[in-house]
Amino acid sequence: MRDVSATEEVRTKSLPASIRHRFPIFEHRVYINSCSQGALSDAVRAAYEQYLNDWDEKGAPWEYWVERQETARASFAELVNAAPDEVAVTTSLSAGVASLASGLRFARRSKVVLTDWEFPTIGQIWHAQEARGARVVHVKEAGDGTIPVEQFDAAIDDDTLLVSITHVCYRNGAMIDVRKIVDLAHERGAYVLLDAFQSVGSLPVDVKELDVDFLGAGVLKYLLGSAGLGFFYAKRDLVEKVWPTTTGWFADENIFAMDHTDYSPARTAARFQSGTPPVPAIYAGIAGIELMKEIGIAETREHVNELNAHLIDGLDELKATVVTPRRPDRRGALVCAKSKDANALVAALGREGIVTSERDSNLRISAHAYNSVEDADAVLASLQRHRKLLA
Numbered sequence: 011m012r013d014v015s016a017t018e019e020v021r022t023k024s025l026p027a028s029i030r031h032r033f034p035i036f037e038h039r040v041y042i043n044s045c046s047q048g049a050l051s052d053a054v055r056a057a058y059e060q061y062l063n064d065w066d067e068k069g070a071p072w073e074y075w076v077e078r079q080e081t082a083r084a085s086f087a088e089l090v091n092a093a094p095d096e097v098a099v100t101t102s103l104s105a106g107v108a109s110l111a112s113g114l115r116f117a118r119r120s121k122v123v124l125t126d127w128e129f130p131t132i133g134q135i136w137h138a139q140e141a142r143g144a145r146v147v148h149v150k151e152a153g154d155g156t157i158p159v160e161q162f163d164a165a166i167d168d169d170t171l172l173v174s175i176t177h178v179c180y181r182n183g184a185m186i187d188v189r190k191i192v193d194l195a196h197e198r199g200a201y202v203l204l205d206a207f208q209s210v211g212s213l214p215v216d217v218k219e220l221d222v223d224f225l226g227a228g229v230l231k232y233l234l235g236s237a238g239l240g241f242f243y244a245k246r247d248l249v250e251k252v253w254p255t256t257t258g259w260f261a262d263e264n265i266f267a268m269d270h271t272d273y274s275p276a277r278t279a280a281r282f283q284s285g286t287p288p289v290p291a292i293y294a295g296i297a298g299i300e301l302m303k304e305i306g307i308a309e310t311r312e313h314v315n316e317l318n319a320h321l322i323d324g325l326d327e328l329k330a331t332v333v334t335p336r337r338p339d340r341r342g343a344l345v346c347a348k349s350k351d352a353n354a355l356v357a358a359l360g361r362e363g364i365v366t367s368e369r370d371s372n373l374r375i376s377a378h379a380y381n382s383v384e385d386a387d388a389v390l391a392s393l394q395r396h397r398k399l400l401a
């Protein structure tokens with residue numbers, strides 16, 4: 011196996027060593043599956059306990075719980091370099107995207123361009139709009155496992171309303187060149203929606219730098235939160251151009267007005283919200299996001315890139331088929347290898363105490379800040395024992 015250089019080794023070792031004790035799962039498992047769910051930290055467990063205590067002690071502290079929602083909004087906004095009024099607090103990524111879709115008209119422009127790397131929810135939401143006049147076009151993956159920008163060049167035209175792309179593909183770990191696609195789309199008058207679920211928390215995501223118009227994310231993977239909380243960003247100038255028709259009282263201009271006689275959506279991105287906020291998941295989400303900020307997202311990216319270089323070298327030695335792009339700037343935190351029977355391989359690793367996952371006949375190995383070189387080596391040693399299940 012490749013030797014990591016002395017400086018790399020110090021860095022690669024120090025980050026997990028300083029935080030690992032906060033994630034009890036490592037006492038009994040090699041957990042390397044954050045593309046599916048982040049590991050539970052002491053901070054997130056304490057946040058859930060705090061929620062139960064507040065409920066028990068105060069009964070129904072709704073004003074405080076609405077305040078918690080604002081804290082979550084501000085925490086996520088800071089994370090992606092947005093303003094809080096550009097962020098909706100949702101219950102999933104799907105909820106924010108569905109609200110956006112409900113507010114778009116497909117009259118003047120009708121085309122939605124998506125990629126073959128999208129998570130099912132994205133394809134399903136846009137195809138559902140075909141009943142409302144949308145025309146959905148898929149940009150295909152090339153033979154080398156990338157989606158060349160030229161494909162977007164051919165697909166985005168003056169009938170294109172929206173280009174919907176995923177930052178990091180959940181099936182193969184490939185990272186798209188967001189800025190190039192955004193520039194192309196904007197040149198032709200189309201908006202861009204970025205699904206950042208597989209990138210946020212694992213690498214710096216800056217909505218201003220990327221210049222995306224809309225962005226959806228959730229907190230349960232690299233942001234260390236739990237299911238039930240998502241965020242949706244809309245560029246300030248665009249918020250009032252969209253009139254969601256999938257809505258709810260927490261999208262109202264004044265949620266305390268309790269007015270059932272009209273629809274006056276918030277003049278902020280809160281118009282993409284719906285009903286009662288997911289209070290328990292908000293407590294957990296704030297704790298997860300703040301913990302990731304404390305750990306350092308740029309440091310995490312650097313650490314995981316080093317770890318993944320080591321992992322890919324090891325996979326090459328095993329003559330595995332790595333389907334994740336080789337270039338570090340073209341991949342997220344996830345490394346995938348082809349398998350003859352991905353379910354059986356995940357189960358075999360699981361029996362040895364190693365938690366991974368699979369999609370699309372690929373084994374998914376997804377390291378985060380808490381994973382060490384020893385974790386990567388444990389995965390590689392186990393894969394060597396189960397070599398026959400790798401394709």
Ligand SMILES: Cc1ncc(COP(=O)(O)O)c(C=O)c1O
Pocket residue numbers: 101102103104105129131176178179180205207208227228240
């Ligand atoms: C890329 C991507 N998008 C979306 C989702 C899920 O979104 P939602 O919060 O709507 O369930 C996932 C979750 O696995 C994902 O990996």
